[in-house]
Amino acid sequence: MKEFWFRFYKNKLAFAGLIILLLFLIMALFAPLLAPYDPYQMNPGAMLNAPSSDHLFGTDQFGRDILSRIIYGSRISFKVGIISVGISLFIGVSMGIIAGYYGGILDNIISRIMDVMFSFPQIFLALVIMAVLGTSSTNLMIAIGLVYIPIFGRIARGSVLSIKDSLYIEAANSIGVNNLVIMLRHILPNIMAPIIVQTTLSFGFAIRAEAALSFLGLGVEADVPSWGIMLNQGKDWMEMAWWNAVFPGLSATLAILSFNILGDGLRDALDPRLRNDID
């Protein structure tokens, strides 16, 4: 564990990613305290104001403060990220462990389902699912969650296969330990490393997918301060108010970047075999 922290700290970039992430997290948690304005408050007298000391990031077409909306937007991003990644993590890992552990027909069926899901470009699949479910934040989280199930499934299955025949599991099996217990107690902890890395990276994907789908008008409700919605509406005004199209995108990029850096760093730290850096 100590070694992990050392290696992680040594990777300064990953550390920076963690810091940025924490800042976003603080932003999301304390949004009402941090936001200078009510993100929903319209003001016909302040339509499309350029960035100034009153409105650091300017205002949108309803005179709403963009900075406040970005701060509140981090809540949406984290919410979507946590729930959708939670869905794919839970279902994907369960399916992967079951497939890998039991093998046979069950493995075949699960793997084929994963194969089929894998045959669609992710954003494309999410789009189609949203079209089926209809636009709302809940549906958005489900759609994004569904799309990333096979990734977790494959990783979990692969990891299980690599340790399934180990003496350790065989021993547990031979003394009659319940299958569920073996899976939860003995297999799950041993395949955690790649799953943690994938979880971190998936947060980045989820934030991007939320923004992309909302940008296409297939995401969250229109008045919700989400970065994607802000970009969707902002692009209509960018010719006269560039700040509408710039700041929300910048926030999304920064958040995704921090998850990616962190994911890279975790991969280096947790799994020396996968390390990028060769000394």
Added chain:
Amino acid sequence: MKKRLGFLLILFLGITILVSSAVGAQEIKKGGTLSITDFSFASARTLDPHIAQAAGSMRFIENLYNTLLKYKKGEYGSLEGDLVEEYSISEDGKVYSFKIHEGVKFHNGDDLTAEDVKYSIERIIDKEVRAQHFDAVENIEVMDDFNLEITLAEPVAPFLTYLAYPMNAVVNKNVVEANDDSLNDVDAGSGPFKLNVWERDQFLVLDKFEDYFEEGKPYLDRVYLKPIDDETARTTALRNDELDIILQVSAKNIDRLAEYPNINVESVAGTYWEYLGLNTEAGPLSDKKVRQAVAWAVNRDALNQMVKFGKAAPLTGGPIPPGHWADDELKVYPAQDLEKAKELLSETEYSSGFETTLIVLSNPDQLNAAQVIKAQLAPIGIDVEIRSLESSVYFENLGNGDFEMTVIGWVGFVDPDEYLYNIFHTDGIWNQQAYSNKEVDALLEEGRRVSDQEERRKIYREAQRMIAEDVPMVFLYVNPQASALQQSVRGFDVNPTVSTISLTETWIDE
């Protein structure tokens, strides 16, 4: 009641010449190509006038065909002859006699005769889409090649207006039959332009029809109609001279585009009116006082400011726009009055407010209006949830009455009957608000029968007042019809109905 359209046409041409000579005695320059775009073009799905419903399809089709009558340039609500040279209406208002121009050719060289007119009207009825325009038709009799008589079961005041509707076009019977009744990508017209090629979602190319029956017209050799989805892309293309006309410019771009020296923005009062629909059968909204509270709580001026940049004309009474002969000039809701709204609401069982949902398309202006309305209704305790739906789901919900509130609009009406009957009559086919008021029904029925304009104006004024007070809709505003044109474009009529039929008389001055 005989009207001589030929004379009117001459008079009209005389005026045009006078006007253009006043502008600088310019000589019309023939030839050249023109490209035009509109956000609606992306919705073009067919070239068959009798089944076309999307606005984009209509714009693509209207210059390929002729109608019996057409909208008069520059005079919204008035008509002039197109194929019809002269016509008369019997005293009882039931028999219409038409004499059509001789020597009109279809694009394939066939002669256009009264038989084709009859065939076309029958085909429209057969295709159902606009059959209701001809509901009252009892008999169509072809007298000879150029004369026909249409007999109605009862008088229909807007009948001539229906005949001028660009999609009630005359098609070539032979071409229709040769194509198994499908005109989806076939040109069976006699219009000023003929179909060259249609690359779906890329462009439609129309070429001048050399044998057009109006001597010397059209002036242009070729017209490109290009769908460009994105408004920014449209305005940049116009600025970069890659385009000649943007048919509909959104409110926010009217002033901005006008600043460019090579661009003219021409704006007229439009027919595109938007409203907040209230389902009169849905929960709290079934209470008239609740609906009136909503009507008083909405700030039309602020909406106009924030959504339309102040370019629209707020509607304080009924839907018929200012400038129309049947404009009601009513001020039922002159300004927002939150006190009155709260008071009305307190007289109902929803005095502490309620939750409701508002469905809307992803159309940016309507989505924006929904957000502003949500904010405006919050102070009186109405908590609105906005649900943006895909068009098919949206219209299904609307059609089934499966909604509480909605923001949407209507466009392209000419006769007051079109504005009111189908939408507010208890049995109206588009009465999505499930509105029912026997007195209004009676007025709307009377308005169909009466032919005197002044009398009809009174009828519709009264009907609009009653509708405004019953609030099946909170009428928001009428959009201006603004087109942006290159400075060199001449003779294009920016029409309230958004029609492009004036391309026949459009030319380029370079």
Added chain:
Amino acid sequence: MWRYITKRILVAVPVLIGISIVAFFLIRLVPGDTITALLGANYNPEQAAVLRAEYGLDKPLVMQYFIWITNVLKGDLGQSFFTNQGVLTSIIERLPVTLELMIMSFLYSVFIAIPLGALASLKKNSLLDYSASFLGLLGVSIPNFWLGTIFILIFSLFLGWFPSGGFVSFFENPILNLRYMALPSIALGASVGAVVMRMTRSSMLEVLKQDYIEMARAKGVTRKMLIISHALKNALIPVITVLGIQMGYLLGGSVIIEKIFSLPGVGRLTLQSITNRDYILMQGCILFVAFGFVTINLVVDIIYAVINPQIRY
């Protein structure tokens, strides 16, 4: 080798069947149907019921599926209700746009990202390496639709160098075509380039470390020659796999990019079919995209097997 390829193709068959089932039944779960969309503002229930019967939409779902899939196997993807055009025809009509977009994005990745990645690995820990790494991270993090928006803002609106959207066929006007395609293809290719560059770099580092390179060095081959003949060749094997996977993502990303830049490609056709609830067209597009994705993966696997004979399944 041939056995592997045959086997690989056979494995794709059940996947394709699965795709067709998903494509068909997913769409049937959609709220609202083609008929309501077709009627649009003029919707009324009676007329809708008549039209539904006319188009066979009132038959049992399983039957509708078998009718559809039989036709698909005959090469008939059906006819769209909206465009009244054959589905396959509409897709093929728009395919060149999407292909051009993908190929251009792909070329950036190959001709910029691979040399940059290789160079970074050779000058490890130099300023160049760090900048490349950072660029790579930024590239994979920046959402392509925002990059596209920013490109329009800067290069079309402020600088006026490129059009902000639209399309002209290459055969009609090659120069104009390239002007229209420049921004979208860079916006789409950025993330792929970034992934490829990162992969090239790490793969090169791995190869450089290996013993046989050391041996080759001992024999006195010049450093430059060594890189070209051994390291890069070996390092490219995993890069090709990544490129293949990324080709698939280009297909997905093109949906948004085509929308932003108003390109009449397959992605926008899909979006339109979704908005219009054009079942038949939507199914066709989903089937087509997934089929393309599977084919690309298949081809990549085969190429991979050919260039890397050690691998056998």
